[in-house]
Each structure stands twice: as structure tokens, then as C-alpha cells.
Amino acid sequence: MLGAAAGVLLGACDRGTERPGGAGGGKSITVVIAEYSKDHTKPFWQGLAEQYTKQAGVKVDLRIVDWNSIDQQVSTMIQNNQPPDVLNLNSFSSYAKDQLLYSADDVLSPKTRDDFIGAFARGGEYQGKLYGFPILSSARAFFYNKDLFARAGVAGPPKTWDEFVQTARKIHALGGGVIGYALPLGPEEAQAEWAIWMWNNGGDWKSGDGWAINSDKNVQTLRFLADLANRHRVTQINPGKTNRTDGAFQLFKDGKVGMVMGFSPLAAQLDAEKKVRYGVAEMPTAAGQAVTLGVEDYLLAFKKSGNQDAVKQFLDLYYQPENITRWITAEGFLPVTRSGLSQMSSNAKLKPYLDALPNAKLAPTTDPAWDRVKLDVQQNIGLAVQPGGNPKQVLDQLQKNAVAAASAR
Amino acid sequence: MGRWQALLWLGPSLALIAAVVVYPAVALVRASLSRYSITGLYQGSVGAANYARLLEQEALATVVANTVIWVAAIVVLTVVASLGLAQLLNEDFPGRRLVRWALIVPWAASLIMTSKLFVWLYDYYFGILNHVLISLRLVAAPVDWLGNDATVMAAMIAVGIFVSLPFTTYVVLAGLSSIPGEVYEAARVDGASPWRTYRSMTLPLLRPALLVAVVLNVIYVFNSFPIVWTLNDRNPGFAHDTMITYMYKIAFKSSLRDVGLAAALGVVNVLVILIAVVLYVRIISWREAEA
Numbered sequence: 001m002l003g004a005a006a007g008v009l010l011g012a013c014d015r016g017t018e019r020p021g022g023a024g025g026g027k028s029i030t031v032v033i034a035e036y037s038k039d040h041t042k043p044f045w046q047g048l049a050e051q052y053t054k055q056a057g058v059k060v061d062l063r064i065v066d067w068n069s070i071d072q073q074v075s076t077m078i079q080n081n082q083p084p085d086v087l088n089l090n091s092f093s094s095y096a097k098d099q100l101l102y103s104a105d106d107v108l109s110p111k112t113r114d115d116f117i118g119a120f121a122r123g124g125e126y127q128g129k130l131y132g133f134p135i136l137s138s139a140r141a142f143f144y145n146k147d148l149f150a151r152a153g154v155a156g157p158p159k160t161w162d163e164f165v166q167t168a169r170k171i172h173a174l175g176g177g178v179i180g181y182a183l184p185l186g187p188e189e190a191q192a193e194w195a196i197w198m199w200n201n202g203g204d205w206k207s208g209d210g211w212a213i214n215s216d217k218n219v220q221t222l223r224f225l226a227d228l229a230n231r232h233r234v235t236q237i238n239p240g241k242t243n244r245t246d247g248a249f250q251l252f253k254d255g256k257v258g259m260v261m262g263f264s265p266l267a268a269q270l271d272a273e274k275k276v277r278y279g280v281a282e283m284p285t286a287a288g289q290a291v292t293l294g295v296e297d298y299l300l301a302f303k304k305s306g307n308q309d310a311v312k313q314f315l316d317l318y319y320q321p322e323n324i325t326r327w328i329t330a331e332g333f334l335p336v337t338r339s340g341l342s343q344m345s346s347n348a349k350l351k352p353y354l355d356a357l358p359n360a361k362l363a364p365t366t367d368p369a370w371d372r373v374k375l376d377v378q379q380n381i382g383l384a385v386q387p388g389g390n391p392k393q394v395l396d397q398l399q400k401n402a403v404a405a406a407s408a409r
Numbered sequence: 410m411g412r413w414q415a416l417l418w419l420g421p422s423l424a425l426i427a428a429v430v431v432y433p434a435v436a437l438v439r440a441s442l443s444r445y446s447i448t449g450l451y452q453g454s455v456g457a458a459n460y461a462r463l464l465e466q467e468a469l470a471t472v473v474a475n476t477v478i479w480v481a482a483i484v485v486l487t488v489v490a491s492l493g494l495a496q497l498l499n500e501d502f503p504g505r506r507l508v509r510w511a512l513i514v515p516w517a518a519s520l521i522m523t524s525k526l527f528v529w530l531y532d533y534y535f536g537i538l539n540h541v542l543i544s545l546r547l548v549a550a551p552v553d554w555l556g557n558d559a560t561v562m563a564a565m566i567a568v569g570i571f572v573s574l575p576f577t578t579y580v581v582l583a584g585l586s587s588i589p590g591e592v593y594e595a596a597r598v599d600g601a602s603p604w605r606t607y608r609s610m611t612l613p614l615l616r617p618a619l620l621v622a623v624v625l626n627v628i629y630v631f632n633s634f635p636i637v638w639t640l641n642d643r644n645p646g647f648a649h650d651t652m653i654t655y656m657y658k659i660a661f662k663s664s665l666r667d668v669g670l671a672a673a674l675g676v677v678n679v680l681v682i683l684i685a686v687v688l689y690v691r692i693i694s695w696r697e698a699e700a
Contacts, residue, residue: 046492074449075660075668078449079445079451079668094448096451098448186645187643187645226673238533241644241645243643251534300435368447371667372447374668375662375664375666378662379645379646380645382644388548405664
């Protein structure tokens with residue numbers, strides 16, 4: 001029995017060292033795309049895949065994967081030595097670090113590369129080379145409920161943090177379950193909410209090349225957020241345990257909330273439901289200049305023997321201006337190319353986000369350690385705003401882990 | 410010749426067992442002895458280092474304690490409730506068929522859907538549970554069932570019992586219907602009270618059914634992922650995780666993001682459940698031999 005088990009074990013190890021021959025004959029490529037919406041993601045990519053197969057004679061194994069399980073599925077594919085050929089993800093640098101990817105030099109035509117907006121191209125670089133090809137972008141904006149503002153006698157959206165606190169108090173004081181500000185610091189997207197507040201107090205993730213998560217500014221910011229919850233009491237219950245989609249957004253869509261950090265898909269839902277009259281504004285800031293969070297997602301091209309041409313043709317097809325812009329417009333996101341920007345700038349609905357884009361900052365996705373730091377922040381920062389939570393202690397621990405992640409192999 | 414023929418007949422099922430039981434088990438053990446990059450890339454063997462690191466994890470003690478509470482509470486309460494329910498369903502009353510069918514529903518529904526449903530029932534702002542409790546004046550203010558550290562585990566356990574009841578009740582019901590009527594007749598002739606009959610007749614004769622119910626429930630509840638995952642997804646850290654959700658978080662959702670470490674916990678999980686079940690069956694058969 002033991003001998004048999006050992007035999008299988010050895011066999012399994014042998015298999016593990018083989019190189020993948022998946023696309024060896026150039027007959028098919030595997031494309032994994034994250035599901036941005038039920039309505040638009042699959043139809044667009046299916047259409048693109050058909051067009052590609054017609055042109056290139058290469059079949060596409062298209063997999064649309066939801067965001068909750070994409071990390072797991074990709075990890076499993078790589079463990080089994082069957083990585084996809086093209087992958088859509090919100091991170092790339094760990095994959096570049098593991099030398100799994102083609103760089104833009106290998107698989108993008110010069111025309112495509114030159115079309116990328118500079119900031120987004122830089123956001124996809126690892127050690128000076130472009131590995132994370134921008135696929136789309138989004139920007140957060142400050143959403144407020146116009147009816148609640150009118151009832152509370154507030155003229156317009158707050159510009160500073162002081163105004164923000166006063167506004168939140170006035171709205172919360174309306175009573176009847178009305179919430180001043182919905183603060184989602186639960187695990188789903190805490191790093192995004194936190195980053196916006198952090199930047200608008202003049203803090204940052206890093207200082208130079210090193211992590212600076214527990215800087216004095218950041219401790220001050222997290223104390224401010226804890227005070228919103230526990231001293232001013234202008235947030236929903238347990239903000240450290242509230243997620244974005246089924247928590248903060250749901251409450252805002254229900255008209256219970258005065259203010260929330262949103263993005264264009266939330267606007268689309270609000271427009272469809274027509275229940276809440278809302279306005280979109282810049283983030284309130286304590287740093288003089290309002291900063292928002294820009295999010296860039298990527299296409300990754302995996303190095304596998306014999307797939308380079310097939311992958312190159314596929315990427316070229318996606319990055320043709322009419323294709324990429326058609327999809328981004330359908331999903332309600334923001335462009336990553338100059339041609340897309342000039343086409344979409346006339347869209348009135350996107351104006352607040354496009355206006356915010358020049359002052360948008362990106363998460364430090366170019367640092368492979370970020371992939372761990374992000375998860376650490378998601379899992380832990382909420383603890384700081386619970387009653388009795390200790391903001392400084394939480395940030396100290398995050399900083400310690402970030403430094404350890406940065407020095408790990 | 411006969412032997413080879415037997416193998417031919419057994420072949421398909423042996424192949425199936427090898428593919429869905431043996432191979433994954435071997436792969437799990439192999440993964441637990443390996444190091445993987447955050448991307449999932451294999452980086453070589455590390456011997457037992459993952460097991461040593463597992464013991465160093467601060468959250469481990471909490472998670473183990475949660476798991477014990479989770480399994481024990483659900484199995485005990487489910488079995489007790491099922492004994493009552495099965496007794497009821499064993500009686501003849503109008504509408505019994507309907508009630509029996511209704512009981513299957515929580516079993517047939519997908520666990521994820523059931524869990525999502527309960528997330529909304531428990532919701533602080535929209536949930537019907539708070540609404541009802543306040544109308545009945547049982548609580549003065551709404552309770553954040555899934556956000557309050559004191560109530561999360563109980564809220565999850567309640568869902569666990571809800572979905573475990575159908576199976577357990579049916580197992581007990583099958584046990585009840587296998588008890589011959591003469592036994593009760595004899596008890597009645599001897600003048601035993603209903604309670605006495607239940608304790609001295611029904612319960613001992615249900616023992617095989619209860620053994621099955623407990624063993625299968627322990628395995629099932631221990632390995633249950635969707636309920637804890639869905640109801641606890643808003644909570645930071647590992648304060649309410651069981652060994653199963655903790656394993657998933659180690660692999661994909663925490664800053665560890667370590668498939669090797671998660672696989673080590675996976676192996677430990679299999680061993681824990683194996684030992685628990687073997688011990689339980691041993692104790693039961695030992696007590697039976699005593700009796």
C-alpha cells in the first residue's frame with residue numbers, strides 16, 4: 001500500500017516538472033476573463049473570440065470567471081502547469097516576478113503600446129518593462145443623496161473633512177434610520193475605501209521605495225475614520241464589518257444614506273432603479289487637492305511554447321480602438337487608451353469620472369508585495385474602527401507584514 | 410481466471426475510486442510538502458515545514474475552538490430536534506405527507522442560496538428577523554446578528570441546524586419505522602409509561618440509526634464551507650472561521666496566500682475527522698459490548 005502510494009507520488013512529481021504543451025500546435029488558446037457584468041462581459045468576449053478564430057484559424061477556449069473565485073481558479077491552473085494563454089486580472093506583478101509572462105515587447109504591436117495612456121502603461125510595469133497590459137480603468141467618486149441633503153438643509157457636497165463631518169452629522173440627525181456616511185471597511189474592498197481617505201489626508205502606501213503604512217498621517221486618518229464610527233456616530237452599524245456591494249451600496253440605493261464613495265457601475269444601477277436622486281462630486285479632502293482612486297485592470301499574456309503569435313494576434317484584435325472602446329463603454333468603465341479617451345470624452349455620464357482621472361492615484365500594483373498587502377488590509381483594517389479598536393496597532397501590524405512581504409522571495 | 414474476471418467487473422469502480430479519492434489525496438499530501446509562490450507556481454519541496462508553520466499561526470487556536478463549537482452544537486442540537494420531529498412525523502395525522510415533503514426543502518435547496526437567504530433574514534437594516542423580534546417586544550433595538558462578535562457563531566449554527574435537520578430526521582424516521590409494533594405492544598401489556606417506553610425501548614432500538622446520523626453529520630458539518638463563508642464574509646480576521654474556511658483563506662484570501670500551508674491544514678483536517686469518527690464508533694461499540 002505504502003509502496004503503491006509512493007509510486008503514484010513519484011509519478012505525480014514527474015508530471016509536475018513537464019513543460020506545458022497546451023497551445024503547442026497553435027490550435028487553440030485559453031482566455032480567462034473576469035466577469036464585470038452579466039449583461040456585457042460574455043457577449044463581447046464571445047463575439048471577439050469568434051472574430052479571432054475566423055481571422056487567425058485558432059480556436060479560443062473562453063472562460064468567464066466571477067471575481068470571487070478568479071484568484072483560486074488561476075492559482076489552480078498554474079499549480080497544474082496549465083496556465084491560461086491570456087488572463088484578465090487586477091494584479092500582474094507577482095506573475096511577472098515568477099517569469100510567467102510575455103512583456104509588451106513580445107506580444108504587442110508598437111501601435112497598440114503607443115496608444116496606452118501614460119499613467120496606465122506605467123501602472124503595468126515591472127522592472128522597467130510592461131507586463132500588465134491595461135484592459136480598462138475606473139475611478140471612484142463621491143456620491144450624495146440630494147433629497148437627504150435638502151432635508152438636512154445642506155447646500156452642496158462637502159469639500160473639506162470638517163465640512164464632511166458637519167454634513168454627516170446633520171444628515172444622521174434626520175433620524176428614522178438615516179445614515180450620514182456609509183463606510184465599508186469589511187474585507188471585500190477595504191483597501192480602496194482606505195486608500196481614498198489616506199490620500200486625501202496627504203498620506204500614502206509607500207514613501208519612496210519603502211512601505212509607509214503606519215506613518216503619522218495614516219494613523220491620524222484611521223483615527224478619523226474610527227471617530228466617524230464611534231465618536232460622531234454618523235456611519236452605519238459596524239463599518240469594519242460592512243462590505244461594499246451588499247452593505248454600503250445597498251443602503252445608498254435604498255435611500256438610507258447621505259454619502260458614499262461610489263463608481264460608475266453604482267451610478268448605472270441608481271439610474272436604472274430611479275429611486276434615489278443623487279449627485280456625484282469630488283472627494284472631500286484634508287490635503288488641499290481632492291484625490292480619487294483610479295483602478296486599472298490588466299491583461300496578462302502567459303509564456304508557453306508556441307503560443308506567442310496566437311496571443312499576439314488576439315491582443316491586437318482586442319486593442320483595435322473599435323473593440324476595446326465598444327466594450328469599455330458597454331461596461332460603463334473608463335478608457336486606458338488615448339483613442340478611447342478622445343472618443344469617450346463626449347459622454348456626459350462619464351464626465352465626473354473623466355474629470356477626476358487626472359487626479360487619480362493607483363494602488364501600488366507594480367510592487368509584487370502589494371498582492372499580499374492588499375489582502376492583509378482587506379482582512380484587518382476593519383478591526384481598527386470597531387469599538388475599542390486600536391488604529392495605530394492595526395497599522396503597525398500591517399506595516400510589519402508589508403515589510404516582511406517585501407523582503408520575502 | 411475467476412480472479413481476473415472479478416477484477417474486470419471491479420475495474421470501473423476501482424478506476425473511479427483511484428481518480429476521485431486516491432489521486433486527490435495524494436496530490437493534497439504532495440502539495441502540503443511543497444512550497445508555492447503567491448501565483449501558484451511550484452517552487453520545490455520543503456518537507457514538513459508547512460506543518461511546523463501551521464502550528465505557529467496565531468489564529469489556529471481560535472479556529473480550532475470555533476470548529477469544535479460549530480460541529481458539536483450543530484450535531485447535538487440537530488439530533489435532539491430530529492428525534493422529536495421524527496416522532497411527530499411517525500404519527501398519523503392529516504397533512505403528514507405535506508409536512509414530510511416540506512421538510513425536504515432545506516435539504517434540496519443549494520447551500521449557497523440558503524445562506525444568502527439567511528444573510529438577508531439576519532440583516533440589521535432590512536432583515537425580517539429583527540422586525541419580528543421588535544414587534545414581539547423580545548428585543549428593544551435591532552441586533553446586528555452577523556456583525557456582532559457575540560452572535561455570529563450562534564447565527565451560523567442556527568443555519569447549520571436548519572439544513573442538517575431533514576437528513577437527520579429521515580434517518581431517525583427510517584429507524585423508527587424499523588422497530589416492530591410487537592415491542593410496543595409488549596411494553597403496553599407490562600404497563601410502561603410512554604416516557605419509560607421511549608427511554609427503554611425506542612431509544613436503544615434507534616441506536617444504529619443514531620450512529621449513522623451522528624457520524625455522517627459530524628463529517629458533513631465539519632466539512633461545511635458555504636454557510637460560514639457566506640454569513641461570515643463581512644467580518645475581518647479569523648475570529649469566526651472554522652478549519653475549513655480558514656484553509657480557504659490561507660490559500661486565497663489572506664496575506665499568507667499559501668497553497669502549501671493550506672494543503673497542510675487540509676491534510677490535518679482529514680486526519681482530525683478520521684480520528685474523531687473512529688473514536689466515536691469505537692466508544693459506541695465498546696459501550697454496546699458493555700451493555
